[in-house]
Amino acid sequence: MSxxxxxxxxxxxxxVRDRSAIILSVVAPLMLAFLFSAMLPAGSDVFKATYAVVDxxxxxxxxxxxxxxxxxxxxxGITVVAAVNEAEARGRVTGGSAQAAIVIPAGFSAAVQSGxxxxxxxxxxxxxxxxxxxxxxxxxxxxxxxxxxxxxVATVTAxxxxxxxxxASIAREAQAMAAPVTIATASTTDRLAxxxxxxxxxxxxxxxxxxxxxGVVSLLGERRAGTLARMLASPISARTVLLGKLLVSIVLGAxxxxxxxxxxxxxxxxxxxxxxxxxxxxxxxxxxxSGIALVxxxxxxxxxxxxGLTAIVAMVLxxxxxxxxxxxxxxxxxxxxSLATPHAWFLRGIGDLASGEGIxxxxxxxxxxxxxxxxxxxxxxxxxxxAVIPR
Amino acid sequence: MSTLAIxxxxxxxxxxxxTALFFIFLLPVVLIVVLGxxxxxxxxxxLGVVSAGSGALGADLVKALAGGHMxxxxxxxASEADLRSSxxxxxxxxxxxxxxxxxxxxxxxGDARVTVLAQPGRVLALEQGVGSAVAAESAIVGAxxxxxxxxxxxxxxxxxxxxxxxxxxxxxQVSVEDSGxxxxxxxxxMFSLGAQSQLILFMFLTSMTAATQxxxxxxxxxxxxxxxxxxxxxxxxxxxMLGRFGVAMIQGLFIVLLSAFVFxxxxxxxxxxxxxxxxxxxxxxxxxMVVGAFANNPDQAGTFGVFVGMALGALGGAMxxxxxxxxxxxxxxxxxxxxxxxEGFRTLVFDRGGIVEVAxxxxxxxxxxxxxxxVATVKLxxxxVGG
Numbered sequence: 001m002s003x004x005x006x007x008x009x010x011x012x013x014x015x016v017r018d019r020s021a022i023i024l025s026v027v028a029p030l031m032l033a034f035l036f037s038a039m040l041p042a043g044s045d046v047f048k049a050t051y052a053v054v055d056x057x058x059x060x061x062x063x064x065x066x067x068x069x070x071x072x073x074x075x076x077g078i079t080v081v082a083a084v085n086e087a088e089a090r091g092r093v094t095g096g097s098a099q100a101a102i103v104i105p106a107g108f109s110a111a112v113q114s115g116x117x118x119x120x121x122x123x124x125x126x127x128x129x130x131x132x133x134x135x136x137x138x139x140x141x142x143x144x145x146x147x148x149x150x151x152x153v154a155t156v157t158a159x160x161x162x163x164x165x166x167x168a169s170i171a172r173e174a175q176a177m178a179a180p181v182t183i184a185t186a187s188t189t190d191r192l193a194x195x196x197x198x199x200x201x202x203x204x205x206x207x208x209x210x211x212x213x214x215g216v217v218s219l220l221g222e223r224r225a226g227t228l229a230r231m232l233a234s235p236i237s238a239r240t241v242l243l244g245k246l247l248v249s250i251v252l253g254a255x256x257x258x259x260x261x262x263x264x265x266x267x268x269x270x271x272x273x274x275x276x277x278x279x280x281x282x283x284x285x286x287x288x289x290s291g292i293a294l295v296x297x298x299x300x301x302x303x304x305x306x307x308g309l310t311a312i313v314a315m316v317l318x319x320x321x322x323x324x325x326x327x328x329x330x331x332x333x334x335x336x337x338s339l340a341t342p343h344a345w346f347l348r349g350i351g352d353l354a355s356g357e358g359i360x361x362x363x364x365x366x367x368x369x370x371x372x373x374x375x376x377x378x379x380x381x382x383x384x385x386x387a388v389i390p391r
Numbered sequence: 392m393s394t395l396a397i398x399x400x401x402x403x404x405x406x407x408x409x410t411a412l413f414f415i416f417l418l419p420v421v422l423i424v425v426l427g428x429x430x431x432x433x434x435x436x437x438l439g440v441v442s443a444g445s446g447a448l449g450a451d452l453v454k455a456l457a458g459g460h461m462x463x464x465x466x467x468x469a470s471e472a473d474l475r476s477s478x479x480x481x482x483x484x485x486x487x488x489x490x491x492x493x494x495x496x497x498x499x500x501g502d503a504r505v506t507v508l509a510q511p512g513r514v515l516a517l518e519q520g521v522g523s524a525v526a527a528e529s530a531i532v533g534a535x536x537x538x539x540x541x542x543x544x545x546x547x548x549x550x551x552x553x554x555x556x557x558x559x560x561x562x563x564q565v566s567v568e569d570s571g572x573x574x575x576x577x578x579x580x581m582f583s584l585g586a587q588s589q590l591i592l593f594m595f596l597t598s599m600t601a602a603t604q605x606x607x608x609x610x611x612x613x614x615x616x617x618x619x620x621x622x623x624x625x626x627x628x629x630x631x632m633l634g635r636f637g638v639a640m641i642q643g644l645f646i647v648l649l650s651a652f653v654f655x656x657x658x659x660x661x662x663x664x665x666x667x668x669x670x671x672x673x674x675x676x677x678x679x680m681v682v683g684a685f686a687n688n689p690d691q692a693g694t695f696g697v698f699v700g701m702a703l704g705a706l707g708g709a710m711x712x713x714x715x716x717x718x719x720x721x722x723x724x725x726x727x728x729x730x731x732x733x734e735g736f737r738t739l740v741f742d743r744g745g746i747v748e749v750a751x752x753x754x755x756x757x758x759x760x761x762x763x764x765x766v767a768t769v770k771l772x773x774x775x776v777g778g
Contacts, residue, residue, distance in 0.1 A: 019694075020693075023691075023698055024698075028698045028701065028702075032702065032705055035702060036710075039706075039711055040715065046512035047512060047515075047517070076515035077516055090570065093571065094570055094571055112563065117561035117562065117564055118561070118563045118564070119563070119565075120564075120565055121567075122565060122567045122568070123570045124567055124569060125569075126571050126572070126573045127574050130436065130516075130520075133460060133520055134516055134519045134520050136460050136565055137459075137460070137461065137520045137522055137523040138519050139565050140563075141519070141522045141526035141527075143565065144523065144526035144527045144530045144562070145526060145530065146563065147530065147561070147562030147563065148534070150562065151531065151534045151556055151562075152533060152534040152537050152538075154534075155537070156534070156538045156542065158538075158556055159538040159542045159544045160538065160543075160544065174534070177537065178502065179502075179533065180502055180529050180532045180533050180536065181497070181505065181528055181532060182503075182504050183507055183518060183521065183522060183525055184504050184506045186506055186508050186514070187510065187512075188478045188508055188510055189479055190479075190510065191479040192479070192510065305410075308411075308413075309410070311410065312414075312418075315418055316421070319421060319425055320425075324710065325426070326481070327429060328481030329429050329481075330429040331429075334428060334429065348480075351480065
């Protein structure tokens, strides 16, 4: 094994001085991760909205709405501000300081109390659809509960005719009744990395393919320069040379990803999660990237061709694997297809770690990545030994 | 003439390179398709429902949710574990578990509880979205129950009476008005946003590869050719640049025409769109010339060029739309030509603008191109004169 280590050590010394390698393995992914984290402010995945409320009625039912369901929204991430008139409320929505406004017109309470139809108007920003729909839903729920008494009276009367009792007593009973269906909420475990962590991880896995190629692609360069033949003339086996080159790829890839993980943690506040689990994910991902690069080298004739093919394969896998944009919005077929890429498994693992759990939670990802790594490395070694080593 | 000949050779050489063809023609189209498929189609929040064993009333609740104003896209799930996992991974915005026996509990006079699942940070707000349908169903069941108790009617008859009565109850009518201008119009088609951003991202990347050519020409060919032929250095350099400008233009035209005819992408006023593309390609060529003039190692210039192209693309809103940036990045983005060009296309397509409306963007791009080309020319001339 020591000649393989010697080959790896020599190559690594050369790569440390290669500016292209440093740009592609470290500078570019860090820069892009930094840009993405600056562009997409942290916490954008938390729901936040401001509603402007105009109560032109002031009656008991309007107060019940404003002081009831609308007052208790703080924990939902919703701020409610009072506006003096409709123009101010509309202005807030247009100006962007509120996502939606609700206008309770004069006569609202009187209408509800006398069994007439009451109206409220919601003005919602077209660019805040969900915030508007949530407000609409809150008001509709309130409407259902105040109309519930009317509904109960109407239903009892319809079902039992006049013998069912007088409306006032039905209404009293309906009012006293608890809602038969209630809602409990349960937040799920967080398995989606925050955007700064996501982009740090996705850039790391995108560029590790470029970092890893430097090791094995140099085989083709050494063959062209004739140094490969010279190495093989010494008592070093072809397998040893290949292993040495593969080791360079793995070290370069691991160094690249580790630097990105550490730097984004320190500089961008990215939270990668349990270090042991991250290390396992990085190691298996690097193995897969190096194996894929070695397979490509086995099928390429020149360094340029190998570099070109690696770039193509890396970009296609990155697009399908969710490195450029999260695929959680994707149709099911695309989401399934993405599971054929190392990127998807690595990012899934990093997402799992957002839960704060340890290495156990990433074992499926680590297993798939490890298997992919072992298989591609094996195919690559066999293929490269036949195709690249001069006879 | 020799300028054109050099440009032609450059172009042909590039078009024979399969890797280059992939990055120039195939990858942008793949990205447009994937972006459109992922982000272009759907706007409604997805609600996954587990309702096995919840009976007829459970089905009624699901129906009420599907017809509600949230316009939820409902997906059925077999188990709560599957539902939870989908919500955790973000492939659903919301989950709802209607427990087995929901129907029987309510019919038997008991209280039922449904569970809303969502990611932390969103669950309380999105719960409200499900709330109105649940409140409406709850009111109906409550009314039916009361009728059953008071009149001795069968529950099903009382329920039918409650549903019939619900339509006639005055209640509170909520009308919703839209306010403001949509950031992304709904009628632009699913591929438009992706097509605009990928056109800009990739045309610039293609232009930047010219830097490598420029250095190679400077280092290897120029002195020899200058001595052996009557072709001037300026002609050679200009020809190389023209070749890359031509490739960027062919690429731009390809993306625009393909996306227009195959994916139905609207590019707005053809003349204004054409001028915008030419201006942007000029900026790209200018940037490549500056890199080519100042760098000395073709490999490094190539890597650096791609890096600059990706960084400016990200910063300028060609990867994540500028509309979702926070401040101050939205302002800072306008140091890139990308942000101006994309803004130009937004004006042409979203606001149906013409050449007059995009004059500011064209002006900025023109000024950028002029500055870059001037800096590069001065530097290159000095290098050539200085040997």
